Amino acid sequence: MNRCHNFNAGPAVLPVPVLERIRDEMLSLPGVGMSVLEISHRSTTFETILAAAEDRLRRLLNVPDTHHILFLQGGASLQFSMVPLNFLPRDGSADYLVTGSWSEKAVEEARKVGRVNLAGTTKAENYARIPKPAELRLDPTAAYVHFTSNNTIFGTQWHTEPEVGDVPLVCDASSDFLSRPLDIRKYALIYAGAQKNAGPAGVTIVIVRDDWLRRIPDGLPTMLDYRTHVKHRSLYNTPPVFAVYVVGLVLEYLEAQGGLAVVSAANAEKAARLYAVIDAGGFYRGTAERDSRSLMNVCFRLPTPELEQMFLQESSANGFAGLAGHRSVGGIRASLYNALPMDSVMALIDFMRDFARCHG
Numbered sequence: 001m002n003r004c005h006n007f008n009a010g011p012a013v014l015p016v017p018v019l020e021r022i023r024d025e026m027l028s029l030p031g032v033g034m035s036v037l038e039i040s041h042r043s044t045t046f047e048t049i050l051a052a053a054e055d056r057l058r059r060l061l062n063v064p065d066t067h068h069i070l071f072l073q074g075g076a077s078l079q080f081s082m083v084p085l086n087f088l089p090r091d092g093s094a095d096y097l098v099t100g101s102w103s104e105k106a107v108e109e110a111r112k113v114g115r116v117n118l119a120g121t122t123k124a125e126n127y128a129r130i131p132k133p134a135e136l137r138l139d140p141t142a143a144y145v146h147f148t149s150n151n152t153i154f155g156t157q158w159h160t161e162p163e164v165g166d167v168p169l170v171c172d173a174s175s176d177f178l179s180r181p182l183d184i185r186k187y188a189l190i191y192a193g194a195q196k197n198a199g200p201a202g203v204t205i206v207i208v209r210d211d212w213l214r215r216i217p218d219g220l221p222t223m224l225d226y227r228t229h230v231k232h233r234s235l236y237n238t239p240p241v242f243a244v245y246v247v248g249l250v251l252e253y254l255e256a257q258g259g260l261a262v263v264s265a266a267n268a269e270k271a272a273r274l275y276a277v278i279d280a281g282g283f284y285r286g287t288a289e290r291d292s293r294s295l296m297n298v299c300f301r302l303p304t305p306e307l308e309q310m311f312l313q314e315s316s317a318n319g320f321a322g323l324a325g326h327r328s329v330g331g332i333r334a335s336l337y338n339a340l341p342m343d344s345v346m347a348l349i350d351f352m353r354d355f356a357r358c359h360g
């Protein structure tokens, strides 16, 4: 077996023990005689898989009983629409903190539903940092505040939640969900497409506070109304059975690692080592300001675009995948999700030192 060092931004690397388990159970789930791809979503087998995934997530993130856990489809992108459709009244206004391309897309969808107040943005600085608390212009009467906890494309991250008082807090946590412990009580709603850090593409995890559901207007399309999925426990229609199964295995793996505090310390160590190489020597240049740096997506430049092309070609020839920056910004991006082994980070660091020595 020859696996490459997978720095993809999403879909992304999964833990090898999870992939082995999928392989081992592919022809027949233990005691079932069918693969998970062939079972009914109404079977007790799947109900057990779904319930176990929910239980594990509840334990890992300490999700209180006040919050529901949903497994939906449509990606984080559908949440950009569902959040305002459910929670932005036509005559109301919502605060959006805009820290990158994904926040911009969330705003675009919210504007189709109601008024949006841009309560903080660093667009003028090409999203190189997270706004400071004093820069936020929050509206105390806003229906909610929406923010993007980790900016996958620009490589910045909120290291603590914005302070929003009593206004409901909504978060797109797609690219750092399960990378660190969170206090779920702070959130009215938090969502994440699984394919960055929690599993494969095809399922979106939503955690929503029960009492907030009372604000939802009647008359929404059934599938777009959070209450449908709460009432039917994510089984209103056929859920993405395979994706939920894999998320369950990833959660089991995270628990076996010792939980999110352990995982978060490993993530911090991986990122610290990589940023140290970027900061040493002057050949590489990090694009995010230091106190806003993401521990998940490390973005950097080389002295010239030609050197960046060469870096990408040579790294690819040496067994590294996924290091090109997002097509909208260029440069280099190394995504260091939970499942990326420290060995891959160390191999990249060696490669970067060699490359700088040859071309610096």
Ligand SMILES: *Cc1c(COP(=O)(O)O)cnc(C)c1O
Pocket: 010, 074, 075, 076, 077, 078, 102, 148, 150, 151, 152, 172, 173, 174, 175, 193, 196
């Ligand atoms: C990838 C990503 C999205 C888009 O996710 P889809 O599941 O493709 O809709 C949204 N927000 C963030 C922060 C992301 O990283």
